[in-house]
Amino acid sequence: MDSFLVFSILACFILHLFLRCRFSRHRLPLPPGPTNLPVIGALPFIGPTPYSGLARLARQHAAPIMYLKMGTSGVVVVSTPSAARAFLKTLDAQFANRPTVVSATDITYNYQNMVFSNYGNKWKLMRKMASLHLLGAKALAGWAPVRRDEMGRVLKEMCDAAADKKPVVVPELLVCCLANIVGQVTLSKRVFSAQGEESNKYKDMIVELLTGAGLFNIGDFIPALAWLDLQGVQAKLKGIHDRFDAMITKMLDEHSATAKKREGRPDFIDLIMANRVGDDGETITDTNIKGLIFDLFTAGTDTSSIITEWALTEMIKNPQVLKRAQEEMDEVIGRERRLEESDISNLPYLQAVVKEAMRLHPSTPLSLPHFSYEECEVNGYYVPKNTRLLVNIWAIGRDPDTWEDPLEFKPERFLSGPTAKVYPLGNYFELIPFGAGRRICAGKLAGMVFVQYFLGTLVHSFDWRLPDGEVLNMNETFGLALPKAVPLKAMATPRLSPSAYA
Numbered sequence: 349m350d351s352f353l354v355f356s357i358l359a360c361f362i363l364h365l366f367l368r369c370r371f372s373r374h375r376l377p378l379p380p381g382p383t384n385l386p387v388i389g390a391l392p393f394i395g396p397t398p399y400s401g402l403a404r405l406a407r408q409h410a411a412p413i414m415y416l417k418m419g420t421s422g423v424v425v426v427s428t429p430s431a432a433r434a435f436l437k438t439l440d441a442q443f444a445n446r447p448t449v450v451s452a453t454d455i456t457y458n459y460q461n462m463v464f465s466n467y468g469n470k471w472k473l474m475r476k477m478a479s480l481h482l483l484g485a486k487a488l489a490g491w492a493p494v495r496r497d498e499m500g501r502v503l504k505e506m507c508d509a510a511a512d513k514k515p516v517v518v519p520e521l522l523v524c525c526l527a528n529i530v531g532q533v534t535l536s537k538r539v540f541s542a543q544g545e546e547s548n549k550y551k552d553m554i555v556e557l558l559t560g561a562g563l564f565n566i567g568d569f570i571p572a573l574a575w576l577d578l579q580g581v582q583a584k585l586k587g588i589h590d591r592f593d594a595m596i597t598k599m600l601d602e603h604s605a606t607a608k609k610r611e612g613r614p615d616f617i618d619l620i621m622a623n624r625v626g627d628d629g630e631t632i633t634d635t636n637i638k639g640l641i642f643d644l645f646t647a648g649t650d651t652s653s654i655i656t657e658w659a660l661t662e663m664i665k666n667p668q669v670l671k672r673a674q675e676e677m678d679e680v681i682g683r684e685r686r687l688e689e690s691d692i693s694n695l696p697y698l699q700a701v702v703k704e705a706m707r708l709h710p711s712t713p714l715s716l717p718h719f720s721y722e723e724c725e726v727n728g729y730y731v732p733k734n735t736r737l738l739v740n741i742w743a744i745g746r747d748p749d750t751w752e753d754p755l756e757f758k759p760e761r762f763l764s765g766p767t768a769k770v771y772p773l774g775n776y777f778e779l780i781p782f783g784a785g786r787r788i789c790a791g792k793l794a795g796m797v798f799v800q801y802f803l804g805t806l807v808h809s810f811d812w813r814l815p816d817g818e819v820l821n822m823n824e825t826f827g828l829a830l831p832k833a834v835p836l837k838a839m840a841t842p843r844l845s846p847s848a849y850a
């Protein structure tokens with residue numbers, strides 16, 4: 349009897365604590381933010397470029413953590429390093445899901461890819477396999493020869509253009525090269541024989557996809573209106589998905605027809621197929637495999653190309669930066685050979701240039717949306733369940749309390765002074781171009797190598813100038829990614845011994 353009484357008192361006490369906790373949380377205020385209009389919420393206040401519109405609203409409301417309604421959906425936007433840390437470190441597990449949005453249904457194979465699947469066993473298995481066989485440090489080192497070979501082909505194309513006194517369109521060369529790298533390591537296939545009409549069509553398709561996916565689609569925020577597809581976004585994305593799916597299906601068919609030729613030399617898809625069941629019985633399905641291939645071709649090509657293009661553009665705009673980077677490379681590498689990946693650790697100024705480009709021109713300015721199914725409390729605010737999280741990477745990189753002269757391109761800030769030690773792989777919330785926490789970019793190591801190796805090679809191997817009569821255009825086009833509005837077209841003149849390009 350006594351123990352029953354003690355148990356009852358304890359149970360009442362716990363229930364009381366639980367209710368009090370719930371009750372008091374509800375009495376906490378929501379984070380500050382703009383007025384929410386009925387049905388449309390704060391959508392009209394955001395403007396045409398959401399990353400800068402949301403940064404402006406956060407400043408106006410003094411709200412590093414800002415809450416607003418986009419349509420009928422609750423959204424938290426974080427715009428400073430400490431606000432990002434509060435969500436991507438302290439509340440990371442809770443916000444590690446992705447929202448379900450109508451415009452993503454097709455392009456994610458109904459959320460069966462890695463990028464858009466919810467946090468759970470399937471996602472963990474896909475990430476583990478990707479890290480083990482493709483994107484982790486050891487696997488990445490294994491395909492360095494593919495990167496070297498593809499970069500060599502780019503150099504030859506550029507030398508031909510220089511001999512013909514023609515300019516090169518930098519993102520066209522880079523995306524073609526990256527697609528060929530991803531194709532080879534994933535499916536043992538060079539996707540394009542050379543940069544040209546086919547590869548440019550592919551590039552346009554990715555740009556269209558990322559622009560469409562980044563648009564604030566009304567149907568995603570007011571689900572009752574989704575069937576109307578008012579902006580035509582859903583139809584457009586479905587069209588792009590169908591084209592991509594046809595390309596992936598064809599590549600997979602060829603892949604299985606050529607399996608014998610690869611015996612003893614498995615590629616990523618061979619390895620996934622051979623290890624598709626996890627320890628807990630979770631299985632990577634054929635649809636997951638298609639989704640993964642889709643992720644690698646989309647997330648793995650344009651992102652690195654965009655940052656390399658911006659970095660080179662900033663160097664052409666700031667010739668003293670270009671000159672200092674070339675001097676460093678001439679001293680470390682000389683002019684008799686081209687840059688190798690193993691040189692990068694000896695090129696601190698090149699590394700600083702890359703970090704500065706990632707700070708000022710992050711390729712995914714609002715990262716990818718996160719989602720929490722549970723309510724929570726953060727810094728004295730109440731955040732309801734079913735809230736989306738947008739991390740404003742663009743605003744964090746320009747935060748005036750963190751960065752001196754935030755709008756200036758100054759790689760030197762990463763060589764000495766308070767921000768010298770900042771590194772962009774998720775531990776320093778001042779610079780998170782790849783995000784942070786559990787959902788941090790699965791290809792972050794590859795992304796770093798791509799940008800440093802490509803940029804370094806382009807700058808070491810060529811002198812750069814704009815075609816006569818042209819001026820540099822620094823405008824951005826917003827989508828999920830943030831490319832230059834006008835692709836960088838420039839004259840590249842070889843500066844190494846001819847044998848270095850062989």
Ligand code: HEM
Binds near residue numbers: 483
């Ligand atoms: C400089 C280049 C790159 C940048 C700036 C970048 C940036 C990002 C960002 C911001 C995210 C979202 C993180 C989040 O949700 O919090 C992401 C996710 C992802 N990225 Fe990258 N990325 C780059 C290169 C790559 C490459 C080369 C690959 C693969 C070949 C890749 C594959 C992925 C995948 C699979 C995800 C989804 C991860 C998940 O949801 O678990 N990325 N990336």
